[in-house]
Amino acid sequence: MRQKWIFIMVSGVLAATLTTAGTSFGKSEESEVRGGSIELQTQAEANFPSMAKIKPEQAVQAALAAVPGKLLKAGLEDENGFLVYGIEVVTADRAIMEVKVDAGSGKILAMDRDKADNGGNESGKLEPDRDSEE
Numbered sequence: 001m002r003q004k005w006i007f008i009m010v011s012g013v014l015a016a017t018l019t020t021a022g023t024s025f026g027k028s029e030e031s032e033v034r035g036g037s038i039e040l041q042t043q044a045e046a047n048f049p050s051m052a053k054i055k056p057e058q059a060v061q062a063a064l065a066a067v068p069g070k071l072l073k074a075g076l077e078d079e080n081g082f083l084v085y086g087i088e089v090v091t092a093d094r095a096i097m098e099v100k101v102d103a104g105s106g107k108i109l110a111m112d113r114d115k116a117d118n119g120g121n122e123s124g125k126l127e128p129d130r131d132s133e134e
Contacts, residue, residue, distance in 0.1 A: 032080070032110060033079040033080045033082055033084060033100050033109045033110050034080070034109075035082065035109070036079070036082030036083065036084060036102045036103070036104065036109060037053075037082075037102050037103075037104030037105045037107075038051055038052070038053070038082060038083040038102075038103055038104040039081060039082055039083075040078050040081050040082060040083055045076075045078070048076040048078075048083060048103075049076060051083055051103070052076060052083060052085075052103040052104070053103065053104045053105075054085075054101075054103060054104070054105070054106045056074055056085065058106050059074065059085035059087060059101040059103070059106065060074055060085075060087055062099075062101050062106050062107075062108060063085075063087035063089055063099035063101055063108070064089060066099060066108050066111065067089045067091065067097045067099055067111060068089075068091070068092070069089040069090050069091040069092065069097070070089065070090050071087070071088075071089060072088040072089060072090050072096060073086075073087070073088040074086070074087045074088070076103060077100075079100055079109075079110075082102070082109075083103040083104070084100045084101060084102060084103055084109060085100070085101040085103055086098060086099075086100060087099045087100075087101060088114060095113055095114075096113070096114040097111060097112070097113055097114065098111070098112050098113075098114045099111050
């Protein structure tokens with residue numbers, strides 16, 4: 001009888017541990033920047049270039065090493081309070097990957113497949129601006 005209770009208690013603890021671990025893995029997202037070496041407080045975007053410690057070319061090189069492809073766009077951004085280079089790369093399979101590179105260390109902080117940026121039009125076709133026709 002005692003072994004049965006021990007088994008039930010161990011099973012309960014194991015189930016609770018697995019549930020907690022599964023929840024935290026489900027919430028973790030490699031596309032979110034959670035740190036960086038240059039923290040932003042109230043700096044104006046115009047000051048970003050002078051704050052970056054690595055050159056844009058170095059950030060692009062790091063991004064292309066992580067995600068092979070062709071450069072689409074690169075620029076400095078405030079990402080969750082940290083200064084990063086946002087690098088967009090077109091891969092061989094025509095996917096657009098967004099790579100966040102730390103503007104201080106050149107370290108890759110996050111990568112994510114970019115969502116279609118076609119103004120909410122899922123077909124990818126451009127539609128005329130209805131306001132300008134009147």
